[in-house]
Amino acid sequence: MTSPWIEIDGRRIGDGHSPYIIAELSANHNGKLETAMRIIEEAAKAGADAVKLQTYRPDTITLDCDSDDFKIKGGLWDGRTLYELYEEAHMPWEWHQPLFKHARKLGITIFSSPFDTTAVDLLEALGAPAYKIASFEAVDLPLIEYVARTGKPMIISTGMADAEEIQEAIDAARGAGCEQLAILHCVSGYPAPPEDYNLRTIPDMVERFGLVTGLSDHTIDNTTAITSVALGASLIEKHFTLDRNGGGPDDSFSLEPAELAALCRDAKTAWQALGQVDYGRKSSEQGNVQFRRSLYFVKDLKAGDVITEEAVRSVRPGYGLEPKYFELIVGKKLIKPVYKSTPVLYDYVQSANDNNS
Structure with a gap:
């Protein structure tokens, strides 16, 4: 049986290929285009295969409301409203074109997570080579279907989703025409403790869903990500920043440049070490x-x-x-x-x- 694979920007991803490393820029630009540019530069230097953005505006992802429903309780962003958080964290849409141009000049793939149909339209206009569905949007089947109709490869993160919800997301993507689909095992904690990851779920996902499978890792070091390679992860996504003490919404659980470089190196080494069943003399x-x-x-x-x-x-x-x-x-x-x-x-x-x- 042939192992599943997808291809993004000419790079094949799957069991027979070294792990695909995605540096998640997220909100780590901290409101400065120059910082976002530098993050892309450092991701390319570290050896990441891709850098990923998040494409939304506060009013495309939530409502400007301070009722109890819209207030964050506990964690890094305790007491803030969703609108306040996303107002700070979002990447202005006018930044997307210069960031895409900068990444392409550096030779690193760039794509994004859209959070509504208008974001997909923007990214299509920029020639995005793939799309990522964030964990919180994995239940938004109409959005998944809209992305699928672009004909581009799609990666769906599965944080908080049970097996039935994952299957529903897959069915929605397939039903709308997505031919190249991958899923990421994920724990939607920020940061997430390693013991919550239950990495043995990854080979079960590979067998159960028959798709290219990877890891969206919110732990604070590389141990969980490297271990996932031994269990069949073909993609690894990690949040990336220039300075973990930068004070931004996502900085504290993101990798710094030296750590991303180590991840790119060590994930490949782990994959090479897996090899094949061989009792012969090496x-x-x-x-x-x-x-x-x-x-x-x-x-x-x-x-x-x-x-x-x-x-x-x-x-x-x-x-x-x-x-x-x-x-x-x-x-x-x-x-x-x-x-x-x-x-x-x-x-x-x-x-x-x-x-x-």
């Missing part, structure tokens, strides 16, 4: 065969002498017969003289396979 082991144990004579013997247990030992290096032949060799006669520290070879032994000799 190329890096060839020169170390000499350090295995083998049988050596530990005293001088003449032709015609019978080999005793005291005359042979299992030692390093590995140029003699393997130790498993010890009992076969003991009791045999020598057909030529041997000297101490000589490897035991069949050439020295009379009829080594003849029990009557």
Whole structure:
């Protein structure tokens, strides 16, 4: 059976390819276009495959209301209204064109998470090569269908969604024509504790849904993300900032440049280490065969002498017969003289396979 794959901007993503690393810019621009530009530059330097934006306005994602329903309770943004948060966090739409141009000049893929149909229309006008559906929008099936009709690859994050809701999102995307679809295991906590991630869910998702599967990681280091590669994650998305102490809404749980570079390097190393089932001797082991144990004579013997247990030992290096032949060799006669520290070879032994000799 062929493993599923998708392709974004010419880069194939799936089981047979190194992990696709997405640097999530999110709100880490902190209201400055220059900061957003620098984040893209640093993501490219770190080796990320893509940088991702979020495309919304406060009034396309929530209502300007301070009733209890619209107030955030607990966590990083406790006490703020949704409108206040998104007013601060959103990326002005007029920034999108220069950011797309800048990323393309640097050779890093850029796409975004749209939060309504007008955002999709903007991104289509900019030639976005793919779309990401955020976890909180995974239940917005009309939005998923609208994105699917663009014909572009789609990635759906599944934070808070149960198996039934994930299947509904997949069915909506497929039903509206999406042919290249991936899903991300996600925990929508900011930050999220590693113990909440239950990474064993990833191989189950691969088997259950039959799609390219990855991880949207909100933990504060790379351990969870690297581990996910060993469990089948083909994509990794991490929030990225220039300075974790920058004071922005998402800075505190984002990676800094050196950490993103480490993720890009180590995720690829983990993927390379997975390899395939192979019990054979590896190329890096060839020169170390000499350090295995083998049988050596530990005293001088003449032709015609019978080999005793005291005359042979299992030692390093590995140029003699393997130790498993010890009992076969003991009791045999020598057909030529041997000297101490000589490897035991069949050439020295009379009829080594003849029990009557």
